[in-house]
Amino acid sequence: MAMRAAAIKVAAVSTAAPRGLRALYSSLPGFSFNLPPTQVEKPPPAEPSTNLFVSGLSKRTTTEGLRNAFAKFGEVVNAKVVTDRVSGYSKGFGFVNYATLEGAEAGIKGMDGQFLDGWVIFAEYARPRPPLPSLNNGYPREGQR
């Protein structure tokens, strides 16, 4: 009887204290939710490139504002604030393309963690993207709708 009461108490603690679930499950046989000390943290962002991913933007920040803020650290070839195609409103992130990797590096160091239109923005190297699938060199695809 005593064990049964203990089991019920454990269940009650489980639901009442979600923060302690990890430690609780770790002590239970058959439950190895133990997080490895390594490899649980954020993986390194990306490999250096001239393309930058900028997040944390204000909804009022436009492409010109983004370009203007990053142009101080290097030659910006292309800048784009991603907007929703139906509503036209900013999604709060964008991309900045520098002419050189040095410019991109300077842009990250200069703008990452800085304020832009009242919001702290984050600048990092963008992930490599495959060439535009939809455009196909400006011609529509044959044999495919």
Add this chain to the structure above:
DNA sequence: ACTGAGCGG
């Protein structure tokens, strides 16, 4: 509507 992590054309 514009919300708050994210990787567009």
